Structures are given as structure tokens and as C-alpha cells.
Amino acid sequence: MSVDQLLQKILKKKALVGIIGMGYVGLPLVIRFCEEDFQILGFDVDSKKVAALKKGKSYLKSIPSSRISKFIRSGRLDVTDDFSRLDEPDSILICVPTPLTEKMEPDLKYIEKTTEAIRDHLRKGQLIVLESTSYPGTTEELILPRLESTGLKVGRDFFLAYSPEREDPGNKRFTTQQIPKVVAGVTPSCKKVAFALYRQTIQKVVPVSSPRVAELTKLLENIYRSVNIALVNELKMLADRMGIDIWEVIEAASTKPFGFSPFYPGPGMGGHCIPIDPFYLSWKAKEYDFTTRFIQLAGEINISIPYYVVSKISDGLNERGKSIKRSKILILGVAYKKDVDDARESPALAIMDLLQKRGASILYHDSYIPVLPSFRKYLFRLKSSPLTERLLHKIDAAVIVTDHSHIDYQWVAKHAPLLIDTRNVTKDMKQWKKKIVKA
Numbered sequence: 001m002s003v004d005q006l007l008q009k010i011l012k013k014k015a016l017v018g019i020i021g022m023g024y025v026g027l028p029l030v031i032r033f034c035e036e037d038f039q040i041l042g043f044d045v046d047s048k049k050v051a052a053l054k055k056g057k058s059y060l061k062s063i064p065s066s067r068i069s070k071f072i073r074s075g076r077l078d079v080t081d082d083f084s085r086l087d088e089p090d091s092i093l094i095c096v097p098t099p100l101t102e103k104m105e106p107d108l109k110y111i112e113k114t115t116e117a118i119r120d121h122l123r124k125g126q127l128i129v130l131e132s133t134s135y136p137g138t139t140e141e142l143i144l145p146r147l148e149s150t151g152l153k154v155g156r157d158f159f160l161a162y163s164p165e166r167e168d169p170g171n172k173r174f175t176t177q178q179i180p181k182v183v184a185g186v187t188p189s190c191k192k193v194a195f196a197l198y199r200q201t202i203q204k205v206v207p208v209s210s211p212r213v214a215e216l217t218k219l220l221e222n223i224y225r226s227v228n229i230a231l232v233n234e235l236k237m238l239a240d241r242m243g244i245d246i247w248e249v250i251e252a253a254s255t256k257p258f259g260f261s262p263f264y265p266g267p268g269m270g271g272h273c274i275p276i277d278p279f280y281l282s283w284k285a286k287e288y289d290f291t292t293r294f295i296q297l298a299g300e301i302n303i304s305i306p307y308y309v310v311s312k313i314s315d316g317l318n319e320r321g322k323s324i325k326r327s328k329i330l331i332l333g334v335a336y337k338k339d340v341d342d343a344r345e346s347p348a349l350a351i352m353d354l355l356q357k358r359g360a361s362i363l364y365h366d367s368y369i370p371v372l373p374s375f376r377k378y379l380f381r382l383k384s385s386p387l388t389e390r391l392l393h394k395i396d397a398a399v400i401v402t403d404h405s406h407i408d409y410q411w412v413a414k415h416a417p418l419l420i421d422t423r424n425v426t427k428d429m430k431q432w433k434k435k436i437v438k439a
């Protein structure tokens with residue numbers, strides 16, 4: 001199939017779109033393409049996810065099953081763990097994880113395995129797009145040589161592009177369709193077909209000159225957040241020592257109509273992106289004899305915040321003649337941010353681990369995460385405790401780590417003996433001031 005034939009298939013929405021990785025990124029893309037009447041074939045190595053999707057069931061809180069089941073019923077969506085079917089799609093979008101190893105280095109095995117599976121079934125006329133976040137050079141240095149080892153030539157026989165995902169789970173203000181998408185191809189024809197494909201589903205597509213530019217664009221976005229979060233977190237600790245409320249300062253600074261974008265302090269960084277992606281760049285930078293000092297410093301500060309939160313819990317207990325040892329501490333919210341069901345890399349885990357090591361007995365409440373699964377670094381074997389008056393009377397302290405919207409924090413402040421607030425949700429609760437500690 002030539003470029004023009006593939007383009008025609010895309011423009012007529014006759015191209016079969018394969019999406020690899022049915023997670024937080026892949027699943028919203030599946031739905032978006034289905035909504036635009038494309039035929040979709042989803043791939044995942046996790047046969048439980050495949051089985052759930054085949055029954056029209058979602059496993060993500062942010063996506064109701066009804067948004068999947070209608071496309072399964074109509075036959076628009078098929079899902080499989082059979083990777084020999086990779087020769088079927090005309091375009092393949094790769095949305096697999098890009099975590100870090102124990103040594104904080106890029107763990108590229110998911111991209112490598114996926115690329116090898118695609119290589120084994122690559123046929124003429126296919127468009128392959130990497131969506132996973134990675135360092136500049138991944139598309140051209142890691143994926144391209146493997147695919148060309150088949151003897152097929154990029155830009156002539158198959159097409160290769162990079163388009164970073166900007167999904168923000170739980171964000172109701174911006175849908176997948178509304179978030180502009182940056183796209184770059186390895187060759188001009190690769191760019192043309194990838195641009196055409198996304199243009200069918202996303203309101204604004206932003207072409208850039210090379211995959212490396214697109215790869216670094218995504219990292220810049222996340223590093224910008226990581227550095228600014230670290231800055232406010234550091235200032236929060238200083239302001240606390242000076243007896244100044246950092247939240248009031250940020251609110252006041254935000255009235256400046258230009259040159260200031262507010263970032264808010266919290267219990268530390270969390271999620272699959274901000275704590276991880278910047279290190280993909282610092283790792284790659286070493287190849288260029290370059291040390292990314294801002295990234296390192298932001299990482300150091302953000303990693304230290306759970307320790308600061310624990311020191312504030314200790315202070316609060318101390319005021320009441322208690323210690324962390326033998327105290328019963330309730331963690332409110334273990335998701336990495338509000339209103340999502342994802343606890344990967346959540347600062348709650350680091351806080352719980354530090355408290356446990358200091359001899360506290362830990363409970364948690366998070367209706368989004370009924371059971372704590374095992375994580376890269378932690379295993380707790382805990383279930384979410386029902387949030388009742390009785391529970392709040394039984395504990396020594398409650399710590400607001402995630403500010404889920406459905407919780408009545410007034411009621412929590414009324415009944416908890418001591419409340420540590422890392423999110424400023426108790427801002428207007430003057431009547432409970434004596435038992436609230438901002439952290």
C-alpha cells in the first residue's frame with residue numbers, strides 16, 4: 001500500500017486502527033477513534049483486561065463501561081491478546097508503560113517487546129506511532145532499526161511517527177478530542193499519514209519537525225511541572241518556618257494577570273508521569289556529558305516532602321504528648337491525585353511506609369482504591385476502612401493526603417482528634433484550628 005492509498009483509507013475512515021496497551025492512555029484513545037467511526041483492534045498482554053473489555057466492562061473509574069460496551073456490541077471494537085494479529089491494522093498506536101528500574105533508569109522492556117512483536121508481523125503500508133513518553137531518540141534509535149531489520153524501508157514501505165499522549169485522567173475540563181496533539185514523522189510521508197490520522201479524531205494537531213522534538217516536548221511539559229511543584233514545596237517548608245501561610249501567598253500572587261502561573265504544594269509527587277519522566281531525560285543527557293541539575297534538584301526536593309509530612313505528623317502528636325510509635329494513623333486518600341483510582345507512585349505510599357517504620361499502626365480510607373495492590377516499591381496488604389465517626393474517634397491522627405471531592409472534610413475535622421492537612425482543604429475551618437496541622 002502506498003502513502004496515497006493509506007491516506008485515502010484514513011480519510012474515508014476505512015483504516016483499521018490497532019492500539020497496543022489498554023491502560024489510562026490507550027483506552028481513551030480507543031473510545032475516541034470508535035466515536036469517529038473507525039474500526040479498532042485493541043491489544044494487551046493482560047488477558048484479564050482483554051476479557052473484561054470483550055464483555056464491555058471497564059476497569060478504570062474514569063471510564064464508565066457504557067462507553068465501551070456499545071462499541072463491543074456494534075462490532076466497532078475488538079480486543080485481543082493474540083499479537084499475531086498485528087498484521088491486521090493499517091495503523092498501530094503504542095501506549096505501553098515506560099517506568100523506571102530500581103536504579104531510576106528508563107525501563108524500556110515494554111517498548112522493546114512491543115516493537116519486536118510489531119516487527120514480526122510488519123507488512124507494507126502500516127503506520128506505527130509511539131505514544132508512550134520516552135527520551136529524545138527512542139523512535140529513531142530504538143524502534144526504527146528493529147522495524148527496518150525486516151528489510152522494509154521507512155517512508156516507503158511503512159511509516160513511523162511519534163505523538164506524545166497528554167491524557168489527564170479525571171480532568172473533566174479537557175476531553176481527549178480537545179487536547180491538541182503534537183505529531184512528528186521520521187520522514188515527510190510518515191508525518192503526513194500520522195497527521196491525517198490524528199486530524200480525524202483530535203481538534204488540533206500540531207506538527208513538529210522531528211520525533212526528537214516531539215519526544216522532548218512531552219518531557220519539557222512534565223519537567224516544567226516537576227520543577228515548579230518542587231519550587232512551591234520548598235517555599236512551603238520555608239514559609240512554615242517563618243509562620244507564613246504559603247497558600248495565602250500563592251492566592252495573592254495569582255492575582256498578577258501576567259508572568260505567574262500558580263502551582264500548589266502537596267504531600268509529594270505522584271502518578272505515572274511527573275515522578276518518572278524527567279529521569280528519562282537526565283539518563284539520556286549523560287550520553288552528551290550533560291547533567292540536568294534542575295531535574296535532579298526538583299526530584300530531590302519532591303522526594304523529601306513525604307519526610308516533611310511525617311515530621312509534621314510527629315509534631316502534631318508530640319503536642320498531644322504522643323509519639324508516632326504505637327499511634328493509630330488514618331491516611332485519607334491514597335490515589336496520587338484527587339478523584340482518580342490510580343495510586344501508582346503516590347506520595348501516600350511513601351508516607352505510610354515511613355510511619356510504619358516508625359512504629360505507627362496504619363489504616364487508610366479511599367473509596368477509589370478499595371484494596372491496595374502491590375507497587376514497584378511497596379506492599380501493604382491493606383483494605384480501605386469505612387470512614388465512620390467511630391473510626392475517627394478511635395485513631396490518634398488523620399492525614400489528608402489526597403483531597404477527593406466527595407469527602408466532607410468539615411465532618412472529618414469535627415471528629416478526628418488531630419488532622420494533618422497537606423492539601424489546604426481545611427482553609428476556612430477556623431473553629432477546628434487547634435487540631436489542624438498544615439503540612
Ligand SMILES: NC(=O)c1ccc[n+]([C@@H]2O[C@H](COP(=O)([O-])OP(=O)(O)OC[C@H]3O[C@@H](n4cnc5c(N)ncnc54)[C@H](O)[C@@H]3O)[C@@H](O)[C@H]2O)c1
Nearest residue numbers: 021022023024025044045046095096097098132133165167
Ligand atoms: N497515565 C497518564 O496520565 C499518562 C499521561 C500521558 C502519557 N502517559 C504515558 O503513556 C504510556 C502508558 O501509560 P498508562 O498510564 O496508559 O499505562 P497503563 O499501565 O495504565 O497501561 C499500559 C497497558 O499496557 C499493557 N502492556 C504492558 N506491556 C505490554 C505489551 N508488551 N504489549 C501490550 N500491552 C502491554 C498493560 O497491561 C497495560 O494495560 C506511558 O509511557 C506513560 O508515561 C501516561
